[in-house]
Amino acid sequence: MLLNQFLLLSAVLFAIGVYGVLARRNGVLVLMSIELILNAVNLNLVAFGAFRETVGGEVFALFVIAVAAAEVGVGLAMVLLLYRNRRSIDLTQIDQLRG
Amino acid sequence: MAHDLLTLAFQRPAIDWHGIAPELVLLSMGALITLVDILFLEKARPYTAGLAGLGLLATAVPLLTLAVDGADRVMFSGAYVIDDFSLIMKAVFLLAGYVVVLLSTNYVAEGDYWENEYYGLLLASVMGMVMMASARDLVSIFVALELLSIPAYLLVAWRKRDLHSTEAGLKYYLMGVFASAVMLYGMSLLYGVTGSTLLSEVGAGVAAAGTSTAVVTMGIVFVVVGFAFKVSAVPFHTWAPDVYEGAPTPITAFLSVASKAAGFVALLALVFVGFYSRSEVWEPLIWVLAALSMTVGNLIALRQTNVVRLMAYSGVAQTGFMIAPLAVAGHGLANGDQALSATVTYLVIYTAMNLGAFAVIISLARRTGSADVTSFAGAFHFAPGLTIAMTVFLFSLAGIPPLGGWFAKFEVFRVLATAGEPWGYVLAAVGAVNSVIALYYYAALARRMWADDPLHGDRNPVPMTPSLASALVLCGVVTLAFGVAPQLVARFTDVSLLALGG
Numbered sequence: 300m301l302l303n304q305f306l307l308l309s310a311v312l313f314a315i316g317v318y319g320v321l322a323r324r325n326g327v328l329v330l331m332s333i334e335l336i337l338n339a340v341n342l343n344l345v346a347f348g349a350f351r352e353t354v355g356g357e358v359f360a361l362f363v364i365a366v367a368a369a370e371v372g373v374g375l376a377m378v379l380l381l382y383r384n385r386r387s388i389d390l391t392q393i394d395q396l397r398g
Numbered sequence: 399m400a401h402d403l404l405t406l407a408f409q410r411p412a413i414d415w416h417g418i419a420p421e422l423v424l425l426s427m428g429a430l431i432t433l434v435d436i437l438f439l440e441k442a443r444p445y446t447a448g449l450a451g452l453g454l455l456a457t458a459v460p461l462l463t464l465a466v467d468g469a470d471r472v473m474f475s476g477a478y479v480i481d482d483f484s485l486i487m488k489a490v491f492l493l494a495g496y497v498v499v500l501l502s503t504n505y506v507a508e509g510d511y512w513e514n515e516y517y518g519l520l521l522a523s524v525m526g527m528v529m530m531a532s533a534r535d536l537v538s539i540f541v542a543l544e545l546l547s548i549p550a551y552l553l554v555a556w557r558k559r560d561l562h563s564t565e566a567g568l569k570y571y572l573m574g575v576f577a578s579a580v581m582l583y584g585m586s587l588l589y590g591v592t593g594s595t596l597l598s599e600v601g602a603g604v605a606a607a608g609t610s611t612a613v614v615t616m617g618i619v620f621v622v623v624g625f626a627f628k629v630s631a632v633p634f635h636t637w638a639p640d641v642y643e644g645a646p647t648p649i650t651a652f653l654s655v656a657s658k659a660a661g662f663v664a665l666l667a668l669v670f671v672g673f674y675s676r677s678e679v680w681e682p683l684i685w686v687l688a689a690l691s692m693t694v695g696n697l698i699a700l701r702q703t704n705v706v707r708l709m710a711y712s713g714v715a716q717t718g719f720m721i722a723p724l725a726v727a728g729h730g731l732a733n734g735d736q737a738l739s740a741t742v743t744y745l746v747i748y749t750a751m752n753l754g755a756f757a758v759i760i761s762l763a764r765r766t767g768s769a770d771v772t773s774f775a776g777a778f779h780f781a782p783g784l785t786i787a788m789t790v791f792l793f794s795l796a797g798i799p800p801l802g803g804w805f806a807k808f809e810v811f812r813v814l815a816t817a818g819e820p821w822g823y824v825l826a827a828v829g830a831v832n833s834v835i836a837l838y839y840y841a842a843l844a845r846r847m848w849a850d851d852p853l854h855g856d857r858n859p860v861p862m863t864p865s866l867a868s869a870l871v872l873c874g875v876v877t878l879a880f881g882v883a884p885q886l887v888a889r890f891t892d893v894s895l896l897a898l899g900g
Contacts, residue, residue, distance in 0.1 A: 306590075313583055320576050329572060336579040340586045347590035355595045356586075359537050363582060366544045370575055373551055377568045380555060384564050390572075393565040396640035 305346035312339035326378040326388035330371060337367045417471040417480045419460035420488060421528055427453025428521035435514035443513045447503040447865075450517035454496040454524065461488055476596050477535035483893040486742065487531040487663050490749050494656040495524040497753045500869035501760055502648040509646070511556055519549035520652070527660040534671060536585045536595040539664050540578075543628070546660050547574050550653060554645040566644025573627060573637040581624020587617035588672070597671040605675035618679045621668060622687075628661030631721060632690040635714045642710040647763065650706060651756035654713045655749045662720060662745055666738060669724060670895040677728020685725035685821060691718030692832040700839050705759055706769045708839065712795060713752070715836060719810050720744045722825055726817035733817055735894045740809040743891040747794075747802040747880050754873030755791040757866060758784050765860050766853070774843065776852035781860040785847045787870055792840040794877050797833055802880035805887070807833065 312335050319332025341360045348356020382388050415422075431449055434442045464471075464485060471480040498520065506513050526546025533539045551574060555567025589595055591613050592603025604614055623634065630638040642650045673680055695715030702708040720741055727737035759769055761784055766773040778785040794801035797808075807829075814826040880887045 316579070320572075326568070333572075333575050333579055336576075336583065340579065340582040343583070343586035344589060347586065347593075350590075351593040353593055355593075356589055359540075359586075359589065359595055362537055362541060366541065369548055370544065373548055374571055374575065377551070377555060377564070377571050380558065380564050381568055384559065384561050390568075393568065395562055396565055396569075396643050 302346060302350045305342060309339045309342040309346070312336070312342065324389050324391050326381065326390055327375075329390065330374045330378070333374075334367065334371065337363060411474055414471050414473050414480075416460070416464065416467070417473055418478075420457045420464070420492075421525065423460060424453060424457045424521060424525045424528060427456065428518055428525060431514060431518045431521065435518065443507070446514045446517045447499060447507070450521055451496055451499045453521055454492050454499065457528075458489070458492050461485065461492065474535075474538075476598055477538050478532050479534045480532055481893075482890075483666075483738075483742070483895055484531040486746070486890050486893060487659065488528050490659055490746055491524055491527040491531065491656055494652070494659070494749050494753060495520065495527075497757070497869050497872060498648055498652040498656070500865040500872075501651055501753075501757055502646075503865040504764075504863045505646065505648050505760060509557070511646070516553065516556065519553055523547075523549040523553070523652075524656070527656055527663075530660045531663050533664070534597045534667060536589060536597070536600070539597075539667070540582065540585065543578060543581075543660075543664065546657065547578070547628075550574075550649075550657060553649045554641055554653070556646050556649065560644075562644040563646070564644075566641045569637050570641040570645075577624045577627030577634070581621050584617045584620025584624065587613050588621070591617070597667060600672045601674060604673060614676060615679050618673050618676060619683060622665070622680060622683055625661050625665045625668070626687055629658050629665065629717050629721070630714050631687040631717050632694040632714060635691070635695070635717075638714060639707045639710040642713075643704060643706050643769075647706065647756065647760050647769070650709075651753055651760075654709065654756070655752050658713070658717065659745045659749060662741065665721075666724075666741060667895065669727070670734065670738060674728070674734070681725055681728045684721055685825060688718045688722040688725050689825060689828050691715060691721065692829060693718075696832050696835040696839075700835065702839075703771050704769055705771055705774060705843065708771075708843065709752070709755060709759070712836065712840070715832060716744075716748055716752075716795070718832070719807065719829060720748065722810055722829060723813040725825055726814060726819055726822040729817055729819065733813075736816070737813050738895055739888075739891050739893060740813045742893055743809050743887055744806040746887055746891060747806040747877070750873050750876040750880065751791050751794040751801070751803055754870060754877055755788065755795065757869045757873060758788040758791065761860055761862060761866050761870070765858070771843070771846065772853045775846050775850040777847040778849075779852050780857045784860060784870075787874055788847060789844045790874060790877060792844050794881065796837040796840040798837075800878075800881045802877040802887075804881055805884040 316332045316335035320329055323329050323332060341363055344356040344360040378388050431446055464480060506516055523546045526542050530542035533542045551567060551571040554570045555563055557563035588600055591609050592600045594600060603609060627634040669680055692715050695711050699708055699711035702711060723737035723740040727734045762774060762777060763769045794803035797803045811826055814822045
């Protein structure tokens with residue numbers, strides 16, 4: 300099996316995700332970028348797990364999927380709260396706290 | 399592979415019920431609060447704070463029996479460990495949680511917030527921290543980290559209609575999730591090169607010759623950076639001041655103490671059990687984090703006009719001191735154990751003095767509704783007791799004997815100076831300079847409280863409540879006791895992670 304291809308794809312996904320978190324202004328798109336990073340992690344874990352023939356990686360990936368679902372649930376609630384308070388989910392506009 | 403798995407009969411893992419009794423008690427109390435909330439709705443409001451406090455105290459009972467028993471317990475083939483280190487940290491989390499409940503009692507009731515859910519989530523977060531103290535596996539560390547973080551994101555945004563709170567919550571959430579995603583990527587690489595998620599096996603795999611250095615380095619750096627966010631070390635501290643300012647102040651106290659300590663617990667377990675053999679990777683990284691945290695935190699704290707923001711930057715600087723012993727921890731077992739003890743000692747004492755400082759801030763801010771430094775001016779004229787308490791906590795944070803913070807700083811400097819390494823001396827010098835800078839702004843705040851005139855000449859006394867007063871007394875006594883009799887704390891923080899090998 301070619302492990303490299305999976306790792307390369309995962310690294311690309313990770314890089315796109317990091318770029319998205321840093322460059323995107325829309326709250327929902329930032330959440331999606333974070334999901335991309337988490338999926339890069341899952342891909343890594345499953346690929347390594349299959350390569351090493353231990354189930355540890357797959358089990359870890361299941362935990363990551365479950366926890367990520369909870370995380371995104373909270374994240375969407377936060378973005379909704381922001382929208383209710385401000386009528387906008389542009390992250391560059393939330394700058395009341397500084398100093 | 400899936401076929402093999404299906405043909406295996408399921409074997410229940412051996413569970414040490416005494417060992418996980420603290421977690422079980424905490425879980426059932428959290429569930430009880432949720433149940434009471436569902437059954438009695440608003441009628442339950444006056445009782446949930448007491449219930450939460452009771453739950454945290456009840457959790458301390460099995461913790462004490464475990465401490466008396468004294469045996470190290472290993473569960474789930476090493477993924478969950480109960481030893482001296484985890485017991486002392488669990489005790490810190492429970493006490494910090496209890497003090498935060500005391501601080502929240504009036505704040506939440508008077509602020510017209512959702513109360514039952516607040517305490518339920520607080521207990522869930524403490525549960526994550528208590529789990530973190532025992533976690534010795536990449537998976538259990540990750541699950542504990544999320545269990546303590548996700549309720550904290552919600553609690554920060556608790557003041558629903560307040561834009562500052564929403565902003566703080568969203569910033570904390572995005573930073574926290576991003577950091578844990580980066581950390582997970584590092585963990586996946588470490589799993590890949592070692593073939594195990596168990597920290598002791600990761601440690602063995604990382605140490606083995608022939609393991610790819612580049613991948614291991616990347617994994618270690620990503621994981622350490624992920625936790626640097628959690629403990630708010632520079633340059634990953636940017637969220638801290640904003641989140642501290644926007645969050646409800648009791649939650650700020652909780653984050654600045656318990657959440658930070660939980661990050662440190664995981665970092666210590668990872669560094670000492672997982673990465674110890676690769677000290678050439680993590681030592682320089684931690685050195686830079688420590689030096690930057692101390693210097694940047696203190697310099698920015700100098701020009702703060704909001705006391706909560708000041709405490710945020712002071713917390714960043716204190717993180718630098720806590721992390722500093724790790725920068726010289728890689729030189730042999732004796733040195734490593736000393737560094738571990740120094741960090742744990744600092745965490746214990748910092749918890750007491752920082753919570754105390756926040757208890758005073760919450761009490762004084764109740765009067766004017768603002769934590770601006772002007773609300774603190776001349777506090778001696780209307781709240782002499784609080785002023786004396788705040789002076790004690792501030793000077794303890796600065797490290798003046800005979801207060802607790804003195805012993806914490808002393809231990810850190812001792813480890814740095816006895817490591818016999820040039821970089822250790824340099825870091826000790828950086829720390830010494832920073833202690834002086836820190837003293838300046840702590841003393842400046844104390845001076846304003848003693849010497850200035852109150853804002854608008856308002857000399858009405860501060861309304862105190864029994865729960866705030868007991869939180870203050872608890873923190874004050876602990877801060878003084880640890881300073882006068884440091885052997886009290888040293889006896890419990892003389893822990894080791896290396897001798898066990900995990």
